[in-house]
Amino acid sequence: MTFIGKDLKVVGTRPIRPDGVDKVTGRANFGADMTMPGMIWGKIKRSPHAHARIKRIYTEKALSLPGVKAVVTAADFPDIAAEEAFAGEAIMDFRDLSRNCMARGKVLYDGHAVAAVAATSPAIAEAALDLIEIEYEVLPFVIDVEAAMAEDAPLLHDTLFTQGVEPKPSRPSNIAKRINFTKGDVEAGFREADHIIERRYTGKPVHQGYIEPHACVAAVAADGQCMIWSSSQGHFMVRQYCAHLLGIDISNIRAMPAEIGGGFGGKTLVYLEPVALALARKSGRPVKIVMTREEVFRASGPAAGSVVEVKLGAKKDGRLTAGEVVLKYQAGAFPGSPVGPGCMCAFAMYDLPNASVTGYDVVCNRPKVAAYRAPGAPNASWGVESCLDELAIELGIDPLSLREKNAARDGTKAVHGPTWQNIGYAETLAAVRAHPHWTAPLGPGQGRGIASGFWFNIGGESSAAVHIAEDGTAAVATGNPDIGGSRASIAMMVAEVLGIPVERVRAIVADTASIGYTFLTGGSRVTFATGMAATEAAERVVEELKKRAAMMWEISPEAVEWRDGMAYPAGPNAGAFEPLSLGEIAFRSARTGGPISAELSINAQGAGPGFGTHICDVEVDRETGAVKILRYTAIQDVGRAIHPAYVEGQLQGGVTQGIGWALNEEYIYDGEGRLDNPGFLDYRIPVASDLPMIDTVLVEVPNPRHPFGARGVGEVPIVPPTAAVANAIYRAAGVRLRDLPMSPPHVLAALDKSDG
Amino acid sequence: MKKYHVSTTINGEPVEFLCEPQQTLLDVLRDTLNLTGSKEGCASGDCGACTVIVDGRMVCSCLMLGVEAEGRTVTTVEGIATGDTLHPVQQKFLEHAALQCGFCTPGFIVAAKALLDENPNPTEEEARYWLAGNLCRCTGYDKIIRAVLDAASEMRREAAE
Missing domain, CATH: 3.10.20.30 (Beta-grasp domain)
Structure with a gap:
């Protein structure tokens, strides 16, 4: 059943989230907040080298320190074979994952885990780390993507041969994969063009920057049953990966979802959980491991750094005739950068008759990248959206008109294959044109830029259960960690279907033994896919409630109508009965067939793609090179905002991460291949005083595949900001920045160059 | 030791x-x-x-x-709360949806209370600089600042009554 276009009572309102009070009073339990009887503390010994062969590990001294209960190294983990895992938005191989959690044979980056200890206090565990001695043979290393692609670059893996090139290479390489999408005749398209522009844009790796470091507690009972409590974007993922990495039956692991203190894609894989399990197994004690902030930066996944080459051809009137993009993405120590999605996103917003997109997935001696909010898309759009702005300036067309002229619409065939249906990109452009921000006056030294962004959004496997209590209140359980308010949106959809106030629906995140399999929280899928499962489960409950009312009235269930949480006779022919409330039916449920509940497991299809366009005003300080964001408006097609305040929050948060990416954030390596800025002092994420209010406009083009019309909303908003900021800087200061971050020294250097 | x-x-x-x-x-x-x-x-x-x-x-x-x-x-x-009664800052955080993951929220609640104890009528800029030592990666600070300013005005209203 669809609720699109219906008069709704709960969906679209702004109730207080069900987990809110616990979070403002300090009662919510995150990864590091768990303790267990007999629990001890684990810590991880990490590589000081960017690339080295592990010759020998001496653990005896550490083991003899009083209080140390176990030490593990790669020898305590099975050496598993290569096997691809479906990791949602990122490619992941179990062999690589195992070696990322605990180095085997070689260390591949500064911070790579080499050994771990568990001891009766954090201080003893720390002291024991210093007693583990490791003999290394230090190897040449390579940090940057183009250096890693060079013929004579130090090789990370002698078993890595470039996929996607013919003939199959005979020599190993750091290029894991080459991919290409082509549409039309690119050469002919460029011949047709009146104007061709070719530019190169670069960006450094940036970290997701969740404020909660990775944390977990693992326990193993004498009969082999394991419990893992951890902060992750998917406790079913934690269960599956730990089982695979340690050779344990999945059913012997119960994974419990802690509250998660931010993830943004960075908690879609495991780092600590398999190590904690191995230590717990060896010591016979529950083991807690919490990363320090330095470990988070050195050893958990940043987003890929990249080099993006863009070539665009257009007619004088701005109509694009051809486009060509080459994307070189750093994967970090193991293959699996998001270059594939990057390639697909590069031109997804445009109706481009002829285009070619080529991507390279390149390993280098950095931490293995992890998904980060629309993984791969910001890198590609940084190039394409900047280049479009440069083209607009060269053609003398305003950048909004250029986008309007070339925007993908329903029926447009995208370069990567699909033909768009029910998309709202043009609607976001129309909303920009109608917005007062677009025409607001600017002061001297100020400039305005726009840029657009796209993300696929995904559906996938989800389970939800709706239970009616004896008093007519309801509980809804799902299997997705709630990363930004999904318990609120799910409770609202269930309340809408049941016809009761949202305060009467309790939403919880159930552990892996208490609900059906649910794919992780990622791809902006939870409100779409899990919301769909919860909605359908609630609809089944309503059918059951009608049946029960029919039984009580001794009429046919078809003669019962459900409205506003009450059963009514469907019409005069059904008979004259006083309506029955949900509570009255529930109270008598023992006499009409037992408890009323429904659990549903689905594989949700039809996630609607998301498009957004942002307007950014900046002021550039010509003395210091500092860029101040004066005003920012994010406009996005969200399908249908279930809880508008949390949808706005997704846009505001994504924009802010994008502004950080644009202006300050970067991984800085020293000459030895060691990370120089593994802390929030030197890796500077935006703070409150850096920003204005972030205005949002929620455009609603309903997604017909979702009962309420919802689309994923969380990822699109990080895509436009880097280019929106650069485009604004150009108009404010007359300098074009093509290398991220646009931090004060870089901006100042560009200003000096233009003045000189 | x-x-x-x-x-x-x-x-x-x-x-x-x-x-x-x-x-x-x-x-x-x-x-x-x-x-x-x-x-x-x-x-x-x-x-x-x-x-x-x-x-x-x-x-x-x-x-x-x-x-x-x-x-x-x-x-x-x-x-920060008094028994079951939330402090206005806590209540306004809920009403303004000023948290997503909620991990930074305890620090913000305490810092905002400290701000309002010292300055019951902060400007937006004063609130932004006071809270600049508290990192939030989810919200972009917009709703946090609105919640704090709204709590301040509610507390002033209550104090005037």
Whole structure:
């Protein structure tokens, strides 16, 4: 059943989230907040080298320190074979994952885990780390993507041969994969063009920057049953990966979802959980491991750094005739950068008759990248959206008109294959044109830029259960960690279907033994896919409630109508009965067939793609090179905002991460291949005083595949900001920045160059 | 390692604890006293997730030793509400949807209370600079600032009544 276009009572309102009070009073339990009887503390010994062969590990001294209960190294983990895992938005191989959690044979980056200890206090565990001695043979290393692609670059893996090139290479390489999408005749398209522009844009790796470091507690009972409590974007993922990495039956692991203190894609894989399990197994004690902030930066996944080459051809009137993009993405120590999605996103917003997109997935001696909010898309759009702005300036067309002229619409065939249906990109452009921000006056030294962004959004496997209590209140359980308010949106959809106030629906995140399999929280899928499962489960409950009312009235269930949480006779022919409330039916449920509940497991299809366009005003300080964001408006097609305040929050948060990416954030390596800025002092994420209010406009083009019309909303908003900021800087200061971050020294250097 | 005996007042209650000399106040709150509302995001004073009020002053509890709490009065996020009645800052955080993951929220709640204790009528800019030591990666700060300013105006209204 669809609720699109219906008069709704709960969906679209702004109730207080069900987990809110616990979070403002300090009662919510995150990864590091768990303790267990007999629990001890684990810590991880990490590589000081960017690339080295592990010759020998001496653990005896550490083991003899009083209080140390176990030490593990790669020898305590099975050496598993290569096997691809479906990791949602990122490619992941179990062999690589195992070696990322605990180095085997070689260390591949500064911070790579080499050994771990568990001891009766954090201080003893720390002291024991210093007693583990490791003999290394230090190897040449390579940090940057183009250096890693060079013929004579130090090789990370002698078993890595470039996929996607013919003939199959005979020599190993750091290029894991080459991919290409082509549409039309690119050469002919460029011949047709009146104007061709070719530019190169670069960006450094940036970290997701969740404020909660990775944390977990693992326990193993004498009969082999394991419990893992951890902060992750998917406790079913934690269960599956730990089982695979340690050779344990999945059913012997119960994974419990802690509250998660931010993830943004960075908690879609495991780092600590398999190590904690191995230590717990060896010591016979529950083991807690919490990363320090330095470990988070050195050893958990940043987003890929990249080099993006863009070539665009257009007619004088701005109509694009051809486009060509080459994307070189750093994967970090193991293959699996998001270059594939990057390639697909590069031109997804445009109706481009002829285009070619080529991507390279390149390993280098950095931490293995992890998904980060629309993984791969910001890198590609940084190039394409900047280049479009440069083209607009060269053609003398305003950048909004250029986008309007070339925007993908329903029926447009995208370069990567699909033909768009029910998309709202043009609607976001129309909303920009109608917005007062677009025409607001600017002061001297100020400039305005726009840029657009796209993300696929995904559906996938989800389970939800709706239970009616004896008093007519309801509980809804799902299997997705709630990363930004999904318990609120799910409770609202269930309340809408049941016809009761949202305060009467309790939403919880159930552990892996208490609900059906649910794919992780990622791809902006939870409100779409899990919301769909919860909605359908609630609809089944309503059918059951009608049946029960029919039984009580001794009429046919078809003669019962459900409205506003009450059963009514469907019409005069059904008979004259006083309506029955949900509570009255529930109270008598023992006499009409037992408890009323429904659990549903689905594989949700039809996630609607998301498009957004942002307007950014900046002021550039010509003395210091500092860029101040004066005003920012994010406009996005969200399908249908279930809880508008949390949808706005997704846009505001994504924009802010994008502004950080644009202006300050970067991984800085020293000459030895060691990370120089593994802390929030030197890796500077935006703070409150850096920003204005972030205005949002929620455009609603309903997604017909979702009962309420919802689309994923969380990822699109990080895509436009880097280019929106650069485009604004150009108009404010007359300098074009093509290398991220646009931090004060870089901006100042560009200003000096233009003045000189 | 030898432990030291510390007498202090936490959230209005007299509290005694034993701690090692290198343990921070945050370690003691979380691991010894089970007050896990204060969070560790960096252990270097950069993120503010561990913010507490000590003798009326806002501090990062990761930068203060447990032994330094001797004789002092400490308020943590667990002590901001009065029984079942939320502090206006807490209530406004809920109403404005000023949290997503909620991990930074305890630090912001404590820091915002400290702000409003000192300055009941902050401008947006004053609120932004006061809270610049508290990192949030989810919200973009917009709704946090609105919640704090709204709480301030509600508290002024209440005070005037």
